[in-house]
Amino acid sequence: MDLYGELILEHSKRPVHAGLRDGFDAEVHHVNPTCGDEVTLRVHLDRAGDEPVLQDLSYDALGCSISTAATSMLAEESVGRPVRETLATYRGIHAMLMSKGADPGDPEVIGDAVALAGVARYPARVKCALLGWSAYLDALARAGVDISGMRP
Amino acid sequence: MPALTAGESARIRADFPILSRTVRGGAPLVYLDSGATSQKPLAVLDAERDFYLRHNAAVHRGAHQLAEEATEAFEGARGRIARFVGAQPDEVVFTKNGTEAINLVAYAMSNAGAPGALDGADPEVARRLQVGPGDEIVVTEMEHHANLVPWQELCRRTGATLRWVGVTDDGYLEDPRSVIGPATKLVAFTHVSNVLGTVVDVADLVSAAREVGVLTLLDACQSVPHQPVDVTALDVDFLVFTGHKVLGPSGVGVLWARPELLAAMPPFLTGGSMIEIVHMERSTFAPPPQRFEAGVPVAAQAVGLAAACDYLDTVGMERVAAHDHALMGYTLEQLAQRPWVRVLGPSDPAHRVGAVAFTVEGVHPHDVGQVLDDQGIAVRTGHHCAWPLHRRLRVPASTRASFGVYTTTAEVDAFLVALDRVPQIFGVSA
Secondary structure: OOOOOHHHHHHHHOOOOEEOOOOOOEEEEEEEOOOOEEEEEEEEEEOOOOOOEEEEEEEEEEOOHHHHHHHHHHHHHHOOOEHHHHHHHHHHHHHHHOOOOOOOOOHHHHHHHHHHHHHHHOHHHHHHHHHHHHHHHHHHHHOOOOOOOOOO | OOOOOHHHHHHHHHOOHHHHOEEOOOEEOEEOEOOOOOOOOHHHHHHHHHHHHHHOOOOOOOOOHHHHHHHHHHHHHHHHHHHHOOOOHHHEEEEOOHHHHHHHHHHHHHHOOOOOOOOOOOHHHHHHHOOOOOOEEEEEOOOOHHHOHHHHHHHHHHOOEEEEEOEOOOOOEOOHHHOOOOOEEEEEEEOEOOOOOEEOOHHHHHHHHHHOOOEEEEEOOOOOOOOOOOHHHHOOOEEEEEHHHOOOOOOOEEEEEOHHHHHHOOOOOOOOOOEEEEOOOOEEEOOOOHHHOOOOOOHHHHHHHHHHHHHHHHHOHHHHHHHHHHHHHHHHHHHHOOOOEEEOOOOOHHHEOOEEEEEEOOEOHHHHHHHHHHOOEEOEEEOOOOHHHHHHOOOOOEEEEEOOOOOOHHHHHHHHHHHOOHHHHHOOOO
16 A cells, blocks of 8 residues: 555665664653554753754653654755754644645755655554654753744 | 364354455455454444444433434443443443543442542441552552553652552463452452453452452453453452453444442443433432443444444354464464564463564564565564553563454464564574
């Protein structure tokens, strides 16, 4: 079926930057109580420059292919980039997932996550695709980053 | 007792118009989620509609003719539903659902500790209802959260201790006598596991509870839809089920309890309808069952549930059980031919009712459910409100196919065809 494209299956089988690593600024544990999916996620920020940069994002995810792949894509797209830019990616993914299929997503903004466009047609799965992202936003907030305006 | 014939099945299915709709771009609906909620026959919808069209009024209130008719319909429904489980009408309390029925008992037990709550009650019954530090509430590891969390909370409020009967690797209960003892106040357990379909040996748990003289509560939400249930034969003290799983409307649940217990129990919810005399400072309460039915009761839903009882009795619960048994045997036999499927719970169909939960090696249940849904097969995925049981079986979640009286072998075949696509889509070996 078309929901499960190659990119989703590849990311879910071999999640990028998976595993928990030391030297983090904040760690969070998020669950999806309806299905039992869980993710533990750590952010490590580099604050030496003008703006915080996401030096590392490490995680341990237990869940369906959609939630695992989405978290892997989040890590792949975000590690090494200024936090501000990763939040723009979040806005793009969130808009796509909430569009009920109308917004196919811009690969320039959200990268591999365009493969998740099909999820928008299944409202029950949108939460799966956003589990890692909601953990990431929470971890940023706990690390002292201002994410006001990010919560829809 | 023979299973339903193809002709009988077809006639039953014609009573459930929703079963002939299509989903996901034209796929015929194959509804295998009756364990979550059953579909409703026209007779149930008609009964509810007829109540609203012709008799609607607030029951137990007002002196007008409609109020009389509504009250008669509501109390008639109580009698009909009581008869369905071998009970007397005034032993049946209507609640919102099964969860509320269990909470009603849990709160009655915790309210029993309040000053004056048991004034006038039989001292022996009063003693059995009171819970405090040093007492134990026993549940099992296979309970739905609805028969676990209320007891956790009762223990938290009263200082009692929660204990549980464990589950074996193959989905049976461990020896209850290792847990039930002199400190036990109540044993609350399910009749049929909503995940594993395991039929619990009620007689064994009841006799273990009787040996130490403690109360028993049976969660019959997953047994009443599939097999004859008789409160006298089961010999428990409380029995709970919900209307929407047994072809009835949502919004109505049932608590049955021994009359001497109901007579002594303090109320859970308070307000209108459940009082005897009200002063500004204090009130006295009506006798059961009204004492436990605060507010305008769920009349239309009760009438709908009574119609569901009529419907099932017309089919015959023995035959409903035989039909479920045939579906269960066929499904387990077919799944056993697929080494990439791990069925949770007993492998013997004689020990199961209603539901088959399974995992597919290397594929998350949510993804299995998605592939099935895409082909019109409605199943449940996740932990099915039994998270500790999944933890015990060392799986994060499962996919569950569950049956109703209208389920057919052809639907099980359609489910299997859809399921066989899973290994290929996710690149795991079949």
